[in-house]
Amino acid sequence: MRSAAATWSLLGVLALLALPWLLAQVLPAGQAQFWTANILGRAIVFGIIAMSLTFLATYGGFVSLAQMMIAGVAGYVLAIFVDGAVPRIVGGLGYSLAVPLGLVAATAMGLLVGAISVRTRDIYLLMITLALAMGVFRFVETNIAWFNGYEGIRNVVGPAMPGFDVRDPMVFYHVALGTAALLYFGVLYLVRSPFGLVLQGIRDNPRRVAALGYSVALHRIAAFGVAGFIAGCGGTLSTIYNIGISPGTIGLGATVNVLIMSVIGGLGHPVGAFIGSLIFTVFDTFAATIYDRDRFNTLIGLVFLVIVLVSPDGAIGIGARLRRLLAAGRR
Amino acid sequence: MAMTEPAIHLRGVSRRFGALQAVRDVNLAVMPGERRAVLGPNGAGKTTLFNTICGDFPPTSGTIALFGADITRLRPHRRTRLGIGRTYQTSLLFNGLTLLENLFVAVRGLRPNRFSFLRPGRGDDGMAKARELADRMRLSHLLDAEVMNLSHGQRRQLEVGMALAGDPRVLMLDEPAAGLSPGDRPELLNLIRGLPRTLTLILIEHDMDIALPAADVVTVMKDGEVVVEAPPNRIADDPVVQSIYLGGVH
Numbered sequence: 365m366r367s368a369a370a371t372w373s374l375l376g377v378l379a380l381l382a383l384p385w386l387l388a389q390v391l392p393a394g395q396a397q398f399w400t401a402n403i404l405g406r407a408i409v410f411g412i413i414a415m416s417l418t419f420l421a422t423y424g425g426f427v428s429l430a431q432m433m434i435a436g437v438a439g440y441v442l443a444i445f446v447d448g449a450v451p452r453i454v455g456g457l458g459y460s461l462a463v464p465l466g467l468v469a470a471t472a473m474g475l476l477v478g479a480i481s482v483r484t485r486d487i488y489l490l491m492i493t494l495a496l497a498m499g500v501f502r503f504v505e506t507n508i509a510w511f512n513g514y515e516g517i518r519n520v521v522g523p524a525m526p527g528f529d530v531r532d533p534m535v536f537y538h539v540a541l542g543t544a545a546l547l548y549f550g551v552l553y554l555v556r557s558p559f560g561l562v563l564q565g566i567r568d569n570p571r572r573v574a575a576l577g578y579s580v581a582l583h584r585i586a587a588f589g590v591a592g593f594i595a596g597c598g599g600t601l602s603t604i605y606n607i608g609i610s611p612g613t614i615g616l617g618a619t620v621n622v623l624i625m626s627v628i629g630g631l632g633h634p635v636g637a638f639i640g641s642l643i644f645t646v647f648d649t650f651a652a653t654i655y656d657r658d659r660f661n662t663l664i665g666l667v668f669l670v671i672v673l674v675s676p677d678g679a680i681g682i683g684a685r686l687r688r689l690l691a692a693g694r695r
Numbered sequence: 696m697a698m699t700e701p702a703i704h705l706r707g708v709s710r711r712f713g714a715l716q717a718v719r720d721v722n723l724a725v726m727p728g729e730r731r732a733v734l735g736p737n738g739a740g741k742t743t744l745f746n747t748i749c750g751d752f753p754p755t756s757g758t759i760a761l762f763g764a765d766i767t768r769l770r771p772h773r774r775t776r777l778g779i780g781r782t783y784q785t786s787l788l789f790n791g792l793t794l795l796e797n798l799f800v801a802v803r804g805l806r807p808n809r810f811s812f813l814r815p816g817r818g819d820d821g822m823a824k825a826r827e828l829a830d831r832m833r834l835s836h837l838l839d840a841e842v843m844n845l846s847h848g849q850r851r852q853l854e855v856g857m858a859l860a861g862d863p864r865v866l867m868l869d870e871p872a873a874g875l876s877p878g879d880r881p882e883l884l885n886l887i888r889g890l891p892r893t894l895t896l897i898l899i900e901h902d903m904d905i906a907l908p909a910a911d912v913v914t915v916m917k918d919g920e921v922v923v924e925a926p927p928n929r930i931a932d933d934p935v936v937q938s939i940y941l942g943g944v945h
C-alpha cells in the first residue's frame with residue numbers, strides 16, 4: 365500500500381519532468397512556455413509552501429498559518445544579502461551563500477514559531493501562528509532600513525552560469541520540480557522515521573507519547589523546524605520567480621491562499637498540497653478569462669466550498685472515493 | 696532469612712481532585728511475582744490508584760516504593776524505565792500507525808536514541824523487539840495493519856504488548872477485558888495467565904469470575920478506600936464484598 369504510493373509518486377515526477385516537452389508538442393510555442401513557467405512552475409513553488417502546512421497538519425495535527433511568513437523570511441534574507449538586489453541592503457554574498465543563509469533563517473523562524481506555540485492546540489494554535497505572521501508582516505511593511513518597507517526588494521534574478529540560467533523558464537521549472545521532489549520524498553521518508561512516528565503519535569495521543577518517555581515539546585518544535593525549512597525552499601524559489609520580494613508576498617491574502625491550497629488539495633497526504641496549488645493557480649490565472657478579474661476571490665471561494673462540501677478531505681479525497689466506487693463497481 | 700522487599704509498596708497513599716478524595720489512605724504491599732486483583736464498583740478509585748503508582752496523577756500524600764526505591768515524585772516515563780508497565784482502561788493507541796509501529800514507538804521510547812530522523816535499519820534491535828512482542832501477543836499476522844482497523848480484542852492484546860515493551864518487573868492492567876465479547880475473552884485471559892512468574896501483576900477487573908481465578912490476593916476498594924484484602928477463596932462469601940456487589944445495605 366505505502367510502497368505503491370511511493371511508486372505512483374515516482375511515476376508522477378517522471379511524467380512532470382517530461383511535461384514541458386509534451387506541451388511543446390501539442391501547444392503553440394508561446395502557450396507551452398506560459399503553461400510551463402506561469403502555471404506549472406508557479407504551482408510547484410506554491411505547492412512546496414503549502415506542503416509545509418500539509419506536513420504539519422497531516423502528521424502532527426497542527427494547523428499553522430505562519431508558513432507563508434516563514435517562506436518570506438527565506439526570501440527576504442536572500443534579497444537582503446545577495447549581490448545585485450535593489451536597493452542594496454547588505455549585499456556581498458553570491459547565491460551559493462545567500463540561499464543557504466535564507467534557508468537557515470527560515471528553519472530558525474520555524475523552530476521559533478514552534479517554540480512559541482508549543483503549548484497551544486487547535487483554534488488557539490491557528491490564532492497564535494496567524495498573529496505571528498501578521499506581526500512580521502507589519503514589521504516588514506514599515507521597516508525601511510532592512511526591508512525597504514512597502515516597496516520591498518527587487519532584482520533578485522537568481523543564479524546564472526553558462527548553460528544554466530534560472531531565468532530560462534525550462535531551467536526554472538526543472539529546478540523547482542527537482543526541489544519539490546526531493547522535499548516530497550524527504551517528507552515520505554521522514555514520516556516513517558522515529559521522529560515521524562512520534563509526531564503522528566502526538567497527533568493521535570499526546571498523553572501516551574509523553575508516558576512512553578518522549579519529549580512532546582522537542583518533537584513538536586522539531587516538526588516546525590522541518591516545516592520551516594520546506595517553506596523556506598518555497599520562499600526562495602518564489603522570490604527568484606518574482607525577481608524580488610515585497611510585503612504583499614507574506615500578507616493576509618497570501619497566508620490565506622496557502623491554507624486554501626492545502627485544504628482544497630486535501631490534508632490527508634503531502635501530494636494534496638501540489639494538487640491544491642495547481643487547482644488554485646489555474647483558477648487564479650484564468651479567472652479573468654472565465655469570469656472577471658475582480659471576481660477571482662468569489663470564484664476560488666466557490667471552488668473551495670464545492671470541494672470541501674463534496675469531499676471534506678479535499679481533491680485527494682475525491683480521488684480515493686472514485687477509486688472505491690470503481691472497485692465496488694467491478695466486484 | 697531477610698524479608699524480601701515488596702515489588703510495590705504504598706504507604707498512606709491519598710489522591711484528591713479538588714474537593715473529591717478519589718483515593719484515601721491506601722496501604723498496599725504486593726510481593727514480587729504475586730498476582731494481585733483489585734476489585735470494586737465504578738468510581739471506587741481503582742484507576743486513580745493505578746495513576747498514582749504510574750505517575751499520571753501522583754499522590755497528594757503518602758509514599759510509593761518500587762522494590763524498596765522511592766518513586767513517589769517521579770515522572771511517568773521515569774517509572775516506565777524503572778520497570779512499571781501499564782495498560783489503560785480506555786485504549787490509548789496510535790490509530791493512524793500500524794500495529795508494528797505502535798509497538799516500535801513503545802520500545803524506542805525507552806532507548807537513548809528515541810529522538811531520531813533516521814529510519815530503523817534492517818537489523819534495528821528496537822524493531823526486532825517490536826516484532827517479538829507482536830509474536831508474544833499472537834499478533835504477528837497483523838504487523839502492517841493500521842490500528843484503527845483492528846478488532847477490539849486485538850487492540851486490547853496490543854495494549855498489553857505495548858505495556859511489555861520496557862520488560863517491566865511490574866505489569867499493571869486496567870480492566871484488560873473490558874468491552875470484549877465473551878468469545879474474545881479467553882484469548883486475552885490465556886495471554887495474561889501465560890505471563891512469566893518473574894513478572895509481578897496487578898489487575899483491575901470488576902468481573903469476579905475473571906479476577907478470582909487469576910489472583911493470589913484480592914484487594915477490594917470502595918469510595919477510595921481498601922475495604923477488604925483476602926485470598927480469592929474468601930472473597931465471594933465475604934459479607935462486605937457481598938453488600939457491595941449485591942447492593943445490599945451493610
Ligand SMILES: Nc1ncnc2c1ncn2[C@@H]1O[C@H](COP(=O)(O)OP(=O)(O)O)[C@@H](O)[C@H]1O
Nearest residue numbers: 712715717735736737738739740741742743744
Ligand atoms: N482526572 C480526574 N479528575 C477529576 N476527578 C477524577 C479524575 N480521575 C478520576 N476522578 C474521580 O475519582 C473517582 C474515582 O475514579 P476512578 O479511579 O476512575 O474509579 P474506578 O476506576 O474505580 O472506576 C471518581 O469519582 C472519578 O470521577
Ligand SMILES: [Mg+2]
Nearest residue numbers: 741742743784
Ligand atoms: Mg477505572
